[in-house]
Amino acid sequence: MATGDVIFFDQYLKDVQDGVHNQSSDTIKLGIVTNATVPAVTTADPRWGAGGTTNFSSNEVTPGGNYSTGGPTIGTTAVTLSGGAAVFDGDDISITQNASNPSGAYWGIIYNDTATGKNAIGYVELGGPVDLSAGDFSIAWNASGISSMDQA
Amino acid sequence: MRSKSTLNPTSAQMIDRHVGRVQTLSLAIEQCKDDAKKAAMITERERRMNEIKAYKATLDAL
Numbered sequence: 001m002a003t004g005d006v007i008f009f010d011q012y013l014k015d016v017q018d019g020v021h022n023q024s025s026d027t028i029k030l031g032i033v034t035n036a037t038v039p040a041v042t043t044a045d046p047r048w049g050a051g052g053t054t055n056f057s058s059n060e061v062t063p064g065g066n067y068s069t070g071g072p073t074i075g076t077t078a079v080t081l082s083g084g085a086a087v088f089d090g091d092d093i094s095i096t097q098n099a100s101n102p103s104g105a106y107w108g109i110i111y112n113d114t115a116t117g118k119n120a121i122g123y124v125e126l127g128g129p130v131d132l133s134a135g136d137f138s139i140a141w142n143a144s145g146i147s148s149m150d151q152a
Numbered sequence: 153m154r155s156k157s158t159l160n161p162t163s164a165q166m167i168d169r170h171v172g173r174v175q176t177l178s179l180a181i182e183q184c185k186d187d188a189k190k191a192a193m194i195t196e197r198e199r200r201m202n203e204i205k206a207y208k209a210t211l212d213a214l
Contacts, residue, residue: 004157004158004159006154006156006157008153008154013153025186076189076192076193078180078184078193080179089173089176092173122153126159127159136160137160138160139158139159140157140158140161141155142155142157142169143169145155145172146155146157147155
């Protein structure tokens with residue numbers, strides 16, 4: 001993995017077909033965690049909270065400053081269909097510097113805050129440890145969108 | 153399934169993202185049935201287009 005890589009959990013591929021996610025209307029968030037549990041594509045039933053097998057919220061960085069518990073929301077999300085591909089996209093993430101922002105950030109966990117089980121969707125490698133109190137921090141999603149599913 | 157994001161991008165690195173986001177937003181606006189959400193998307197698209205224009209003006213001034 002490299003810094004900036006966005007990987008989707010295997011579990012997400014099943015959850016999306018089981019109707020767990022409506023990414024055009026659900027609130028999708030990015031929770032930031034330490035390196036205590038390293039996410040992997042095969043992480044068992046990942047969640048932001050209890051109810052599954054792997055609870056990433058237990059390793060959340062200490063909220064403070066411009067980082068609130070649960071992490072920022074990925075705004076204006078939508079799933080669009082174009083040329084046989086379903087593209088999921090949303091606003092970029094921006095956390096302004098503040099002396100009380102958390103440090104020790106390693107991963108961003110993308111999760112569905114509307115879903116009853118707070119099912120996790122994927123994760124972003126942040127190139128940690130990142131100290132969010134040292135400067136502004138932002139994530140610009142891929143120019144083609146956060147994810148794309150097609151017929152291939 | 154995976155994609156590649158950019159952490160702490162420069163203005164130059166943001167241009168591709170702005171253009172791509174304007175394209176996905178334009179499609180989303182066409183397909184969106186929620187008026188409030190559509191309005192938010194239009195605002196975000198406008199913001200991105202202004203960023204592109206500002207960067208273009210910077211290049212033109214060189």
